[in-house]
Amino acid sequence: MIIPVVDFSVCNLSKKDADDEELQSLSEELKTAFSQVGFVFLKNSGILQEEVERVMESSKKFFLQPEELKKRFKRKSFPNNPNHGWVSMEAERLNPSQPGDLKEAFNVASFHPDIIWPSTDAVRDFREIHTAFFQRCKDLSLRVLKVMAQSLSLNPDVFLNAHRFIGTDENGTTLRTLYYPPLRSDTAKEGQVRCGEHSDYGSITLLFQGSEGLQVCTRAGEFISAPCIPGTVLVNVADLMQRWTSDQLISVRHRVLLPPVGDSSTRQSLAYFVQPDNEALITCCDGSNKYPPVTGGDYLVQRFSESYGKK
Template structure:
């Protein structure tokens, strides 16, 4: 896969570069999102120690027996732990696939904005996060995730400004709709094959799909059973990996918003490899949408190419989530 298909965008150049450098970045973003819907992003400012600490804390939770995790079980559409058999993501494409081979811990905004700087000491709980119940075995998980979502929200808005520039619009073209946005952070734990058992035919860690919202920011680990993407006309390919980069893709709402000028990035995560039976991976996936009642309408020509019917952001995303949900209990 060529760098022109999935380019690496250095956000430090967007922040500090001259007009010509910013224009070149915006042009590269426009071209890449039209071909595959994916970017690699460096210069993002997230210190690697933070996702590493999150993985350590989350892994200690995921490795617990199911009866220990069961009190934190998320009902369908809610937040907390989802065990094996909860979703079949490929069904959003109309294919009746087996359940995905993963467990998740998901976080969303609580009663007030979790991205605000905490007013209490850093070792206290962060009241702005859902779920309301967290495992005592890993008390560090909640404050770590609170730090992470603060950095993700700031990064997502910065990326939306870059995307607006790529369309030649005002920088707040999208961020005027993110004053109190919906977002979800999901920790995807992909157990080893000795935990899941041999995959069934057509079974993946995450089945083929496009994301549902505006923007996804992914901190991932490479592996044999890792991420694949589907660029236009090129078929399935292993996603490029850079340990210093975050993987960014747009979702259905953004594709609709741009009138299909940009493609919602189709992707999947391969099944756990039988020839690497100890491989387990974890991804930190930040799904960024927009203000819940935003009506997403396709931008007109010459930017947009297809005029999609308007949709309301939260209602659209929730309808797609309902398509892949199977059950809450393991």
């Protein structure tokens, strides 16, 4: 299995309208990728490599601060949105059967006025940089969702209508900046990895990688390494989209293993997890009732309880 690279120029963020013929070709390419592989690299999306690097640089400054400074922003510290904030090492286990993941994260999940943002001299522009990138990812994800609807011969707004509240506390979409610090593989607990084997929860995910390390599961059950292609965004189908499309599009497992012995390098990535609105009812779009209806919010709470439930 090879993850395909698709040119997204016709729906680039700088464009208003796409030619019907070109749009049809793009939608067919995305459908093939999402129905057979579950992942696709998009090039010429409109999000520049410099934008990605700016967010990574800002967030790395936050992660390198002493833990006492980061604790103030800990996840579950903000009543209006408990998913917003810093996630410490081993606090999350994306594979609930294994020890906690060896990574840190900062979840940008809320823009409520009561949210407190990192603002020390080292991270003075943190809020501005992450807010701007969240919006850029929102704009791109809505374009991808519209093309996906067309690829399935659905109403072009069927997915968009369930994502109207992205950027508010009525929707769980999250920009997650991830930091994998250097570590000695021989000191890890049995079964412990940087990011446990899992599939994503929502509609789609946009991933920007600073280096290689991600592995994606093939239909044969084998994990392959996903390359790091600067200037592209890696997009994958998530679980609710698989339910929504009655398995026409597939959400596949992926993971980040420990680095090889002797490799002390860090890893960074940015993941934009696109979720349907909390009250959006997800039902099979072909009317098959293959999966029971579930709201975006209820499904997200259920999955969070699995990832953060064990201590």
